[in-house]
Amino acid sequence: MTIILNHTVVRASDKELAARFFADLLGLAVGTPAGPFTPVQVSADLTLDFDDRGPVAAGHFGFLVDDATFDALLKRLHDRPQIPFGSGPEGGWDRRINRLCGGRGVYVGDPDGHSYEFFTAVPE
Numbered sequence: 670m671t672i673i674l675n676h677t678v679v680r681a682s683d684k685e686l687a688a689r690f691f692a693d694l695l696g697l698a699v700g701t702p703a704g705p706f707t708p709v710q711v712s713a714d715l716t717l718d719f720d721d722r723g724p725v726a727a728g729h730f731g732f733l734v735d736d737a738t739f740d741a742l743l744k745r746l747h748d749r750p751q752i753p754f755g756s757g758p759e760g761g762w763d764r765r766i767n768r769l770c771g772g773r774g775v776y777v778g779d780p781d782g783h784s785y786e787f788f789t790a791v792p793e
Contacts, residue, residue, distance in 0.1 A: 684719040727782035753778035
């Protein structure tokens with residue numbers, strides 16, 4: 670059996686704002702609230718369920734994306750100078766990308782302290 674991560678909860682101080690922030694990064698839609706969650710369907714297999722009922726602990730979420738998605742994300746980031754992004758742990762929020770594993774990568778900081786990592790290649 671193949672194991673696929675289907676959904677995960679992302680704690681937020683305001684679930685609607687957090688879901689909108691994430692969805693806007695990738696040009697996705699915020700879904701209809703489901704119980705206590707505000708969902709964002711990332712792919713056919715994965716939904717992020719934003720939840721503001723408990724304490725927020727910053728997390729890290731990594732996403733493998735295609736080049737077109739990466740290019741669109743970079744354009745959105747350059748159009749929004751208030752959003753921190755950068756090349757990674759060593760470079761911090763230097764507003765640059767990295768070129769690890771033969772692809773491109775970028776880290777994005779959200780208002781609750783989460784970091785979203787987007788990359789176009791993985792190690793072989």
